[in-house]
Structures are given as structure tokens and as C-alpha cells.
Amino acid sequence: MSQEFYEQIFNKQQKLEAVPSNKEITKWALQVIRLLYPEQTGKLFVDVDAIKAEFKMLEDELFHIMEVTKACADSNNKERAARFFEQLPKLYLVLNTDIQAIFNGDPAARSEFEVVRTYPGFFAISLYRLAHSLYIEDVPLIPRILTEYAHSKTGIDIHPAAVIGEYFYIDHGTGIVVGESCKIGNHVKLYQGVTLGALSVDKSMANTKRHPTVEDNVVIYSGATILGGETIIGHDSVIGGNVWLTKSLPPNSRVYHTPNHRILNKLSRRIFGRR
Incomplete structure (x- = not known):
């Protein structure tokens, strides 16, 4: 490789601002969740x-992350971090x-402890809500790092800008996509592979409502x-x-896909190696 190429990479590095690693940022978020829900680790405090x-330590860590990231250079990051933790009791109630x-809706769930400890849906939802x-709070980059971490671990892709109401239930979850401008009401249940997406991915639509609205009890x-x-x-x-x-649907709608299947009532014995 040429000297010019090395210099190009070096010059690019000089233009980059110092940003904590994704691992450091996600570690902070997981510590917050595990403090709210010790069921995940079993760690108890005296x-x-x-x-x-x-x-308080986690609040200081958030302040440090935002300062180093220069996430909110136009405002007081200390106040921003404090406001996040002031809202944490409300977020905790919504997570509950x-x-x-999930517990009431899934016959396989044996306890709320099991939901918190093992369910990928709750893991993805908790990181999304943080x-x-x-x-x-207009914090850039960090929210997307958190939801993409959840995406990598669970296959559930929820954009941090999406607005989601209470009693949100994801069942199984792998392959779910919830787009940036989605609005989801209360008591909504999504199964695996659901996409709430945009009709167009044209860049000119970046600041428009591109994704669906899902009302309550859907x-x-x-x-x-x-x-x-x-x-x-x-x-x-x-x-x-x-x-x-x-296209939109009125309340109380029922919509089903009707595939055409050919059903064979009798199978040849040769299929099973017998005559």
C-alpha cells in the first residue's frame, strides 16, 4: 500500500472527535437496567x-460519556444527565x-422474574426506552448505539425515535422492525418478523412521517x-x-392473508420408501 493511503487514513483519524467505545456506552445502559431489575444479575445492595x-455514579458516568462525545455542546450536559435520571422513576413504571x-399475554411465561431474566423482547424494549x-433530550448517537446493540443481541430493531405506549408486548421478536417515525399506542402486541416501515427510503423524506401509526389494543x-x-x-x-x-384500517378491523395451498389428502407410499 502506498504512503499516500496511510496518510489518508491518518488524516481521517485526526478529524474524528473522541467518542467512548460502543462497549462503554452499552455497559452504562446495562448497569442502569440491572440496577432497576436486579433479577438480571442477582446483585443486591446492603x-x-x-x-x-x-x-449517582451512573449519572456521573452519563455526564462523562456526553462530555467526551461532545453530544450536546450547545447545552449543559450535567443538567441533561440529571434530567434523564429524574425521569427514571417514570420510565421504570412504564417498563413494569x-x-x-408479556407475563399476562404469554402462556409460556412462568413468572415476571423469568420475563425480566430471559425474554429478548423485554431486553430490547428496556434498551429502547432508555x-x-x-x-x-436531543442526545445524538448514543440512543442509536443502544438500540443497535439490542438489535445485534435479539434481532429486534426499534429506532430510538419511535414513540411507543405502555404495555408493549413483543412475542419471540426476531426480525421485528419499528421505524423512526412510528407511533404505537398502548397494549400493542407484535410477533416475530413484523415490519412497521416506510413506503419510500428517499433521503428527501428524512424529516417526514414515513412510518405507520398503530393505535391501542392492536x-x-x-x-x-x-x-x-x-x-x-x-x-x-x-x-x-x-x-x-x-393503507389505513378503521378500528376493530380483522385482516388475514389467504394463501393458495394445494393439499394432498393421500401420499404415495413410495415417498416413505414402501410399496
Whole structure:
């Protein structure tokens, strides 16, 4: 390789601002979640003051991450970090509704402990909710790092800008995509492979409503694809598996995909190696 190439790489590095590693940022977020839900690690504290000190340490770490990242150079990052932790009790209550939704809705769930400790849906939702809280504080980069970490671990891709209500239930979850401008109401249930996406990926649409709105009490089964910023799924609707939608539906709708299958009532014995 040429000297010119080496210099090109070196010069690029000089232009980059210092940003903590993705590992450092996600470690901070996981510590917050594990402090809220010790079920994930089993770590217990000796008293309330110890818990209070841990939260303060995590607040200071967030301030450090934002300062080093220069995420919010136009404002006071210390105040921003403090506001995030002031909102944490409210976020905790919302996460508790997500746990209840999963536990009450999944016959296979034996306990809320099991949901917190093992369910990829709750893992993805919890990181999304932390990321969204940072996003609405206009913190760049860090929210996306958190949701992409959850995506890499669970296959569930939720953009931190999406607005999602309480009692959010993801069942199985692999392959779910929730786009940037999605709005999802309360008591919504998504199965694996659901896409809430845009009709167009043109860059000129970056600041527009490109993704669907899903109202309260909607169930969307596996493989369904719902596209478009003007698409609204009315409350109390059920969207069947593999449905493709680009138009709005009124409340209480039922939409199902009807594939054409050829059913063989009798199979040749030769298939099984017998005559």
C-alpha cells in the first residue's frame, strides 16, 4: 500500500472527535437496567444509601460519556444527565407495564422474574426506552448505539425515535422492525418478523412521517408488513400473519392473508420408501 493511503487514513483519524467505545456506552445502559431489575444479575445492595450512591455514579458516568462525545455542546450536559435520571422513576413504571403485558399475554411465561431474566423482547424494549429518553433530550448517537446493540443481541430493531405506549408486548421478536417515525399506542402486541416501515427510503423524506401509526389494543401477527407514514391501524384491530398493508384500517378491523395451498389428502407410499 502506498504512503499516500496511510496518510489518508491518518488524516481521517485526526478529524474524528473522541467518542467512548460502543462497549462503554452499552455497559452504562446495562448497569442502569440491572440496577432497576436486579433479577438480571442477582446483585443486591446492603441498604438504600448504597442504591442511591449507585444511581449517582451512573449519572456521573452519563455526564462523562456526553462530555467526551461532545453530544450536546450547545447545552449543559450535567443538567441533561440529571434530567434523564429524574425521569427514571417514570420510565421504570412504564417498563413494569411491559413486563406485565408479556407475563399476562404469554402462556409460556412462568413468572415476571423469568420475563425480566430471559425474554429478548423485554431486553430490547428496556434498551429502547432508555434510548428514547435520551433521544427526546436531543442526545445524538448514543440512543442509536443502544438500540443497535439490542438489535445485534435479539434481532429486534426499534429506532430510538419511535414513540411507543405502555404495555408493549413483543412475542419471540426476531426480525421485528419499528421505524423512526412510528407511533404505537398502548397494549400493542407484535410477533416475530413484523415490519412497521416506510413506503419510500428517499433521503428527501428524512424529516417526514414515513412510518405507520398503530393505535391501542392492536395485535400484529408474524411476518406482517405495514408501510407508510399515512397508514393508520385503528384500535382493537388484528392483523394476520404475512399480511401486506399500505393503507389505513378503521378500528376493530380483522385482516388475514389467504394463501393458495394445494393439499394432498393421500401420499404415495413410495415417498416413505414402501410399496
